Amino acid sequence: MKALVLSGGSGTRLRPFTHTSPKQLVPVANKPVLYYVLEAIAESGITEVGIVVGDTAAEIREAVGDGSRFGLDVTYLPQAAPLGLAHAVLIAREFLGDDDFVMYLGDNFVVGGISSLVEEFAQSRPDAQILLTRVPDPTAFGVAELDDSGRVVGLEEKPAKPKSDLALVGIYLFTPAVHEAVRSIVPSDRGELEITHALQWLIDHGRDVRSTTISGYWKDTGNVADMLEVNRSVLEGIEPATEGTVDAATELIGRVRIEAGAEVRGSRIVGPAVIGPGTVITGSYVGPYTSIAENCRIEDSEIEFSIVLRDSHLDGVRRVQASLIGRNVTVTPAPRVPAGNRLILGDHSKVQILT
Known part of the structure; x- marks a missing residue:
């Protein structure tokens, strides 16, 4: 089994930090988020990792190197533009070969790692397995719809009217069946090849797509508030x-x-x-x-x-x-500027002046 780690993307929600550094390298508890991802992959027993990189490829390469410090063998996969998660699978086809793989977004943080998830997938081998978690605002995520038996029947990317509060966590497990799916879909209105569309293609073609709903700690560290919350959790x-x-x-x-x-x-x-x-x-x-x-x-x-x-x-x-x-x-403190107050006050006035 291999791993595909997505470390492209522009990180617009973390600007101005991502003007000068990849969002995956912003540290929590003095360690880049990407390091936690790679450590979780290594702990699961996976050793071959492809890292999809974009404009910040040089910084990612410098930080990760050949992966040996994590016990991994890392291959870098350039992506010309952030054209969607399914596009990342598409360009990684040669690296992935016919192996099963876990796709892990490099700015996601999951407490407890992925070892049990990888083991469960290896034993049952559905065509795809997704992680879900309940969120207060599903419109910001890919959203899954389950039937009464808990089977995945539909997926939408950032829907205006979500059919559930179950958001996709940025960790996916696939057999090679996904390669046909990513080749068969077309770009969304956002101009991206959506992984939700590829998963929906698998469902529509009778493939086995399963889900695991996690109740533990998960964060997409895409904004400052979430970064601080992950930092708190790790500390x-x-x-x-x-x-x-x-x-x-x-x-x-x-x-x-x-x-x-x-x-x-x-x-x-x-x-x-x-x-x-x-x-x-x-x-x-x-x-x-x-x-x-x-x-x-x-x-x-x-x-x-x-x-x-x-x-x-x-x-x-x-x-x-x-x-x-x-x-x-x-x-540093701003220099104090001398200030004066010119007052014209009528009888019996009461005035409070900020000093």
């Missing part, structure tokens, strides 16, 4: 460790990981939180669910429930929260 499971330097005037509370080469002086850190290597924190407060990457400086500042990417600097800022701060960013 809840970290083990505390102090590999860097922490002085006697610093207070560490809860699950805090200070990575090698980091230095914390005269500060208070409340976990779960992780401080990356080479980062220096002085006279500051770092609150729960915060990841600070490598080589940052946090001075006389307060931050919580946030992600700070490498080489960034916060100096003298109060209560930064629910924030995603990119690489090599500097945040």
Whole structure:
């Protein structure tokens, strides 16, 4: 069995970060989302992985290399434009051959991995197996319709009037039967070859398409709010460790990981939180669910429930929260501007002036 990981796409919902870096490489708990995907694939026993790449191919190649650090053998599959998930299957035909495969969107995060799913698929081998989860707004996803027995009878891509609240999670398992399906469909109104259309083609032609509804944690890390939520989820499971330097005037509370080469002086850190290597924190407060990457400086500042990417600097800022701060960013207080108030007040007035 092989794996196909989709790491193209423009990541418009994560701009401005994705103007300069692939969305799959934005870190949660100081590790790129794509790494969690590759680790889950390796844990399932799959070793051959094709990574579909687009405009950000160079950054993905630099981050993943040949895959050996994950115990994988990686092949890169260029996609000229993000023309849909089914198009990714189409261009990966030679790599996939006649093997079964799991297709995994590189910006999706599933707690617990995919080992049990892969094992179940290998034993029963339906033509396709999809993962579903209930969501409050199905219009933003591919949506599945099930009959009374739980069999998949219909699929729609981002429907205006969803027939259910069951959204497709970005993990799919296929036999080679899917190759005929992706060759047989036409682009949607969005100009893309939709995987939902390929799945519907299989259903319409009597093929066995099964589903598994998951109740565990899943997120499509396509926007800032979801990135912060995934970061929170991962940090809840970290083990505390102090590999860097922490002085006697610093207070560490809860699950805090200070990575090698980091230095914390005269500060208070409340976990779960992780401080990356080479980062220096002085006279500051770092609150729960915060990841600070490598080589940052946090001075006389307060931050919580946030992600700070490498080489960034916060100096003298109060209560930064629910924030995603990119690489090599500097945040400082704005200079105070002298201001005057000209008042013309009648008798018995009461005025409050913001100072």
